[in-house]
Amino acid sequence: MDAAAERRFREFVSARSPALMRLAFLLTGGDQHAAEDLLQTALARTVARWNSVDSPEAYVRQVMYRQQASWWRLARWRRETTVADPPESAGPDGTRAADMKIVVRRALARLTPRQRTVLVLRYFEDMPEAEIAAVLGCSVGTVRSTVHRSLARLRKSAPELAEFRDPRAFMGEVTA
Amino acid sequence: MRSEELIKETMRQWAEEAEVPGDLASRALKGGKRVRMLTAAALAGAVAVVMAGVSLVVPSLLHAERGIAVNPEPTVNVNTTETRTDPESSPPRTLVAAGDVAVYAYYTWEEVKTSDDMVTVKRTWYLYDRDSDSYQETPWAMLDVAPGGGRAAVLEKVPADRVGVLDQAGGEIKWFQTPGAGAAYWSPDGTRLLVTTYSADPDETGAWKNGSRTVPPPSRTGWAVVDVASGEVKTQPVAYQDDRGPVNPRTDFRWNRDGSLIWEQRATEPHRQYYDLSGKPVAAPPHEDETYQEANLSPGGRLLAVSSSDDDAVTAVKDVRTGEVTPIKPVNGHWVEQLAAWADDTRLIAWACEYDEKDTCVGGEFRNRLVLVTADGGELVPLTGFRENSQQPGSWTPIFTRR
Numbered sequence: 001m002d003a004a005a006e007r008r009f010r011e012f013v014s015a016r017s018p019a020l021m022r023l024a025f026l027l028t029g030g031d032q033h034a035a036e037d038l039l040q041t042a043l044a045r046t047v048a049r050w051n052s053v054d055s056p057e058a059y060v061r062q063v064m065y066r067q068q069a070s071w072w073r074l075a076r077w078r079r080e081t082t083v084a085d086p087p088e089s090a091g092p093d094g095t096r097a098a099d100m101k102i103v104v105r106r107a108l109a110r111l112t113p114r115q116r117t118v119l120v121l122r123y124f125e126d127m128p129e130a131e132i133a134a135v136l137g138c139s140v141g142t143v144r145s146t147v148h149r150s151l152a153r154l155r156k157s158a159p160e161l162a163e164f165r166d167p168r169a170f171m172g173e174v175t176a
Numbered sequence: 177m178r179s180e181e182l183i184k185e186t187m188r189q190w191a192e193e194a195e196v197p198g199d200l201a202s203r204a205l206k207g208g209k210r211v212r213m214l215t216a217a218a219l220a221g222a223v224a225v226v227m228a229g230v231s232l233v234v235p236s237l238l239h240a241e242r243g244i245a246v247n248p249e250p251t252v253n254v255n256t257t258e259t260r261t262d263p264e265s266s267p268p269r270t271l272v273a274a275g276d277v278a279v280y281a282y283y284t285w286e287e288v289k290t291s292d293d294m295v296t297v298k299r300t301w302y303l304y305d306r307d308s309d310s311y312q313e314t315p316w317a318m319l320d321v322a323p324g325g326g327r328a329a330v331l332e333k334v335p336a337d338r339v340g341v342l343d344q345a346g347g348e349i350k351w352f353q354t355p356g357a358g359a360a361y362w363s364p365d366g367t368r369l370l371v372t373t374y375s376a377d378p379d380e381t382g383a384w385k386n387g388s389r390t391v392p393p394p395s396r397t398g399w400a401v402v403d404v405a406s407g408e409v410k411t412q413p414v415a416y417q418d419d420r421g422p423v424n425p426r427t428d429f430r431w432n433r434d435g436s437l438i439w440e441q442r443a444t445e446p447h448r449q450y451y452d453l454s455g456k457p458v459a460a461p462p463h464e465d466e467t468y469q470e471a472n473l474s475p476g477g478r479l480l481a482v483s484s485s486d487d488d489a490v491t492a493v494k495d496v497r498t499g500e501v502t503p504i505k506p507v508n509g510h511w512v513e514q515l516a517a518w519a520d521d522t523r524l525i526a527w528a529c530e531y532d533e534k535d536t537c538v539g540g541e542f543r544n545r546l547v548l549v550t551a552d553g554g555e556l557v558p559l560t561g562f563r564e565n566s567q568q569p570g571s572w573t574p575i576f577t578r579r
Contacts, residue, residue, distance in 0.1 A: 006205065013201035018194075025194030026187055036197055043204030104186040114315050123180070124187040142332065146315060153313070154183075 005050055012056050013043065020060055026120045027068045029109035038064055061125075062135055069117040069136050107157035115150035122147055256579065257520070259548060259557065266545065266561035267302070267572040270309050274548045274559065275519030276475065279574040280304045280321040281328070282311065286569040290380055293390070297379040303328065306344075318359060322366040323578040329360040335374045341404055352409055354400045359428040363435040364578075369402040370431055370438060373411070378426040392425055399429045399438065401453060412455040416440075432464060433473060439464075463496050471515040471524055479551055481515035481524060491515050491526070493551045504553040506531040512549055512556070513541065517576040522551050525559065525576065527566075542566045546574065 001009070017039070024035035024042075042063035046056055053059045108116055121132045129147070133140045197203075257275050262268040272279040283299040290296050301319050302311040318331040330340045330349075335358045340349040354360075356373035363370065372378075375395045382390030394416035401410045416427050429438045432450065437458065439450045448465040450458050463473055463480050469491065471481035482501065484492035489503035491512050504512045510528035517525045528547045529537030537543060544566060546559040563571050 001205075009205070010201045013204065017200050018196050021194040021196045022191035026191050030190060030193070032195060035194060036200075040200060040203050043200060047204050100182060101186040101189060104183060105190050108183075108186070108190075112313060112315060119183065120187065123184045124191065138332075149315065 069114045103158045107154045118146045263558040278579045280325045281575040321577045322362045371400040372428045373397045469515040476521045508556040
């Protein structure tokens with residue numbers, strides 16, 4: 001990589017690393033160290049292909065999606081995440097919603113990397129199922145069943161979600 | 177707030193807590209140089225290395241550079257025979273192992289309706305994670321752990337067009353095309369996979385109605401043997417042939433003890449039919465077909481786990497050289513019901529119920545736990561908590577693997 005290419009790469013990282021770290025942070029279930037590892041690995045691959053990659057950001061994101069969803073990633077599977085305990089008593093509606101978000105965080109952190117990745121793609125990246133399937137290299141049916149199982153497990157980990165339940169979503173029928 | 181919105185909002189807020197390191201670009205550039213050096217070295221050595229293979233190495237090297245432990249040998253608990261128990265938990269939460277055998281995986285099951293008249297078995301698989309010393313749920317439809325515990329063969333669905341091999345050390349899944357794959361089992365030496373192929377879901381069967389169920393005609397088509405190192409796949413058509421039909425639509429093939437033959441369970445005599453790898457029926461190796469007990473022959477081949485006809489024992493151990501049979505009588509408050517696996521040449525892993533003074537099982541015969549029992553029946557140690565009813569949905573089934 002020549003000096004000009006290196007400068008462009010540094011500018012790209014400087015401009016996009018906040019957004020990319022947010023994605024990595026969610027993909028790893030709120031694990032700061034694992035998120036840094038994930039993003040650094042993806043960026044290193046991008047450096048190696050810098051001159052042939054049309055859209056560096058899309059490439060980095062795809063490497064991270066696939067890296068997280070590809071395997072039984074037990075080494076990082078359930079590293080404990082620091083999520084504050086919810087208050088013991090529920091307050092007015094606003095407080096209750098805040099408590100619920102903590103509960104949902106805990107439940108998301110307990111998902112497998114693949115389950116969490118599919119939900120992050122669906123709900124954080126707002127991807128339709130067909131696009132998720134293309135990104136992960138699997139069928140739409142696999143995406144649909146993984147979303148279904150992930151949501152079911154989310155609800156199992158956080159029974160409190162039942163009161164927020166959207167039957168359409170939790171029956172795995174959420175479509176793009 | 178709808179649950180979908182709650183999840184979205186939670187993710188948005190949570191993501192904002194990520195801290196952005198200041199030297200990401202420098203770290204990546206350092207790693208990037210490593211990539212180029214590896215590529216150049218591979219080419220300079222005139223070795224036919226595909227680029228994908230090179231790129232797979234990189235993440236591990238990067239992690240190693242940053243001081244994150246990388247396990248060079250995909251093996252769990254190397255050279256240990258320590259007994260690991262979790263007697264209060266069912267299913268176990270921490271590793272269960274004894275002698276040369278560990279439970280690196282287990283599954284739970286439930287029946288799911290596929291139509292008004294049919295049901296299928298849905299299994300949820302759990303794998304042991306050594307970092308957290310706990311079992312973690314996986315998304316796979318079926319899996320088997322290789323000897324050593326470092327790799328697993330997986331199916332995405334049943335039947336599937338391909339079987340995957342995962343490595344605990346990381347990296348991408350290695351896929352092998354095996355159309356119709358309904359089960360995959362590692363050979364005893366961990367070099368090959370035996371994949372049973374089906375033309376339909378082997379777990380789908382008739383729903384119970386008025387005390388009976390209709391078992392569909394066998395859909396098994398044969399097997400495929402996958403050489404994991406070379407990627408070679410050899411298929412062999414072997415249909416299910418038994419006048420009485422299968423007792424179960426799933427009729428998986430299994431390796432024999434030394435991986436030289438393949439066998440299947442039959443509803444009629446002989447109850448185990450053996451084949452050579454070309455699909456030719458052959459005689460059973462000595463003693464291997466003389467028992468229904470899953471543990472079969474001990475590692476050294478001298479002792480055979482058998483059933484007992486004694487009044488006070490249902491299992492026994494037979495010395496195949498002398499013919500002497502030692503019944504496993506109630507010991508340490510347990511009645512040993514099934515001999516599941518040999519831990520070593522002197523001890524067995526077994527299912528046992530809680531024994532009471534009325535010569536019955538507390539809570540019934542299906543309330544049982546894994547135990548470690550000596551071959552002479554003299555000592556018994558609980559390994560897990562009790563399954564409340566092994567016949568009911570939600571119950572768990574362990575997979576035994578050589579450590």
